[in-house]
Amino acid sequence: MRKELKISSAVIRRLPKYYRYLGLIMKTGTVRVSSQELSEITGFTASQIRQDLNHFGGFGQQGYGYNVKELRAELKEIIGLNLKYKVCIIGVGNIGKAIFNYYNTSDSSLDIVACFDADLEKSSSEVGKITKDIGELDDFLKHNEIDIAVLATPVSVAQEIANKVVDNGVKAIWNFAPIDLKLPDKIVLEDVHLDESLSTLIYYLGNIKDYKGNRQ
């Protein structure tokens, strides 16, 4: 049923939201949910929800709604959260450590196999156990297939390390360094730019006239 048309990034970014809301709905014991009910919970319109889901095949029945558990399982698979990804975290400062502690759980989609830092002293106990010297990164990547590199280094070395990671076959970078990395087109890059998010918040705080409200 999966169509081969290019799906827009706006649709793709809504999928994890639907997945999250369905998890909440499932916890309440609800078995079926209509797109209208989903609309009330998520704030997206019912027609947008139906359109979004239709990109990935025919879920739900007209006038009968979606089976919550089934739709959630489908979304999990569509996003790819049913699989495990081999991950290394490069840079184990505050951000790197936070990511490690947050995602180093048995039900996470991330299998964090190694961390790297220039300063091994910096690593706290738990992270420290799997933290290697940054000098070993190249050799490690040559001998281990890594799906995702989490980049949480200082900005001064971020591009150089990103190049090394890509040269060794890593296909995706989750970047926390405040830099717009230049990478080959088929390398998936997802940025979390904390400074830009904070700057945007600060701008609106001083210019509430430009703020369009916080609802979807």
Added chain:
Amino acid sequence: MRKELKISSAVIRRLPKYYRYLGLIMKTGTVRVSSQELSEITGFTASQIRQDLNHFGGFGQQGYGYNVKELRAELKEIIGLNLKYKVCIIGVGNIGKAIFNYYNTSDSSLDIVACFDADLEKSSSEVGKITKDIGELDDFLKHNEIDIAVLATPVSVAQEIANKVVDNGVKAIWNFAPIDLKLPDKIVLEDVHLDESLSTLIYYLGNIKDYKGNRQ
């Protein structure tokens, strides 16, 4: 010179990027930069850069470019990074701690005056010094003017705490909890949804056909 037209969020989100790039350019000792040169560095088109900056007044001279230091100072003021903001961090788990350690510096725009957590044992030494019991939050907010609340609590209590924060006059929430908060329209909300960012990356890793590349 400041116009009173509503400025789009796309423009506003580019400002911190320009500001960051100008900082890098300044470090190289460059005095003047043309929109064409800025385009090559930032990846945005020269006409977009000129248009964006024109929203905020007339910088630069035709054929002569922008004074790097002046433009950066102007942008700093336009964004509001020339001011200090009183901040409390609510939830001092890994994310809260990371934010504290990252922004608790003398040159930061954030003046982190207090942290709150339900579990004081959890707080590490540095954060611990200014961490109070979450039960004291209400009273604290009534007696201290806070500009920005950083919300890094578990999702189960996030909405309730957000309500409390807003009821006590805080005008902006930087939210790291995986929830779409429902807030009054004039409260500035900026989300950092790590799970959604990671899910998007994972989706593209498995569906590179939908990926439009990582260049601006």
